[in-house]
Amino acid sequence: MKIPHIGYLLLLIVLLGNTTLFSQMKPGKGLVLGEVVDTIYCTAHAGQSYALYLPKSYTPQKQWPIMYIFDPGANGAYPVRRFQKAAEAYGYILIGSNNSENGSWKNSFAAANAMFDDTWSRFSIDTGRVYTSGFSGGARVATAVAMNSGRIAGVIACGAGFPTVADYQPHADLDFAFVGIVGNLDMNFLELNQVYDKLVDWKLPAQLIEFDGRHGWPHPDTVMMAFDFLEIQAVKTGLVVADAGQVAEIRQRANVIADTYLEDGRPLDAAIFLQRMVYAWEGIADVSAEKKRRAGLLKEKKTEKMAKSRRRALVKEADLQQAYSEQFLVDFRYPDDTASTEFWKDQGEMLAKMKRSKDIERGRMANRLINQLWVRCYELGGRAQREGKHRDAARLYRTWSLVQPAAIYPFIRAAVAYLALGEKRKAIRYLERAVANGLLDPERLKISELANLKGEKKYEQLCDKLESRQKN
Structure with missing residues (x-):
């Protein structure tokens, strides 16, 4: 590019x-x-x-x-x-x-x-x-x-x-x-x-x-x-x-943020914030107090444990990002729906488990990876559809549905892609999953991209089911 x-x-x-x-x-x-x-x-x-x-x-x-x-x-x-x-x-x-x-x-x-x-x-x-x-x-x-x-x-x-x-x-x-x-x-x-x-x-x-x-x-x-x-x-x-009063106000505002982290039981976040504050302020003010405060926080056992957890999570995140990028390339170059489905299903289950972890940094990492994956699938899938590459779009939306199996939107997009390929039964199966996951608005099944499903018995039943729910 x-x-x-x-x-x-x-x-x-x-x-x-x-x-x-x-x-x-x-x-x-x-x-x-x-x-x-x-x-x-x-x-x-x-x-x-x-x-x-x-x-x-x-x-x-x-x-x-x-x-x-x-x-x-x-x-x-x-x-x-x-x-x-x-x-x-x-x-x-x-x-x-x-x-x-x-x-x-x-x-x-x-x-x-x-x-x-x-x-x-x-x-x-x-x-x-x-x-x-x-x-x-x-x-x-x-x-x-x-x-x-x-x-x-x-x-x-x-x-x-x-x-x-x-x-x-x-x-x-x-x-x-x-x-x-x-x-x-x-x-x-x-x-x-x-x-x-x-x-x-x-x-x-x-x-x-x-x-x-x-x-x-x-x-x-x-x-x-x-x-x-x-x-x-x-x-x-x-x-x-330099305006001495304004500089003092900015510094006070920064220290209040560090205090808030500590009040919330987040000493590592406070230490990281102070470290970055010291780097920004050196040369314009005496930051010895902030340096001393940060050093004290880093000596605490709770902070040490959190810091190790953060480092491990960031290393793991980098490794998984690389693995996922490589898998996307494999999915496009050597399409194998069975192998791809197994890989992304395993990863989706692993990330869901990590997301529930008591380890805060591990949970955050899982959230970030899930967000990265669904955004990539959404953006690349949309581009593929605009270019008429419906098989690629279907594969991407299927990946998204495996990473976020409890979501609604990836199943709707997958249904659209499969319908564009003429695979009506598969499209309806994905719509059924969307409904099972909590889709309530019948209008979302009546978008123009799904118009070719009109008259299909199972599709009409899904629409009737949602309309009945809405009335009740």
Whole structure:
């Protein structure tokens, strides 16, 4: 996969190189301050638009930091609202693309191009404080934009790291600050931990913020922690003048988070948080107290046990990810439904057992692997169907049903794929499993993709059964 960049790079350099134009720009008629505007159309780029947030104190007489945000589903307003609290606190302009989405690097870079072009003609922007952010595939766009331009001050990557191509992997010469945010049940948890560890080894400005949750945009309070880090980095690099009161407030906020972990009986999470805090703050404040506190926590037997469990889980997770990737290749190159079914059935049962483990880290690991598998099956299966490769789609959805045998959706998708292959009996068997697993809405059996089952006795009986349940 090749990621286009030359045209985008040239525009961005031109824009960032002009340091005299932007302070004269006015926000334009109809733009409000302190509120999210869902749609602003790009004047020179038909069909391109973005969501906007201007701080309440915005004025064109001052230059402002700006953050461009990429949502994987092209819903710019959603992340802008998540970032609004932090943006108001620190005085950022927020721009969320309504066009960039998973699936096309060319389209995502065209969206970025349009946003840069339009916003730099409307607003007064601090050329030294341009940031990008994104979630999932949008996070990969955000890091790719930063690597292409060489003029981005920092990236907040939520739920994913860098593009999965060799030319866009992190390296020791990165010239922007990196903040990763990831849920402890997120399928990309291991990836972001590995990225963070590399950046720290290279002594680059980096932070990794973990939260309790799955693959999703982080809570506004978590976003605030990322902005805190970017502010500290801006102070370190001289982009902003240190405000002693603000620095003390950020530090206090961080220590409260460590306290909360301890109050919840999570000394390892507290120790990890303090370790990352120390790395971020060294050079700007005396962090000896945090170092001492972390060292004390790591000496506790409970913390030692948790740390060993986490290390084992992450190693096991990496091994299983590799094994699963290899099995997917085998499934496609040498299709053997019997062998594949046995493998994924065994893995599904093993992961379900791990998920119930009393070992917290082992349970989290199992959740992450299950999430990674179903997302891979969902995405690859959908792509296969769009390309008319229904046998591949059926195989992927069957794998998903074996990994999550109590779910509903994989059985519906498998039924659709098998029906496209003309295998009506198998399609109906999968629909029966969906109903047995708790499907209640009869309309989900009447989607257009299942229209060819009309008149089939067992299919009609399933529909009647759900309609009867709904009436009662």
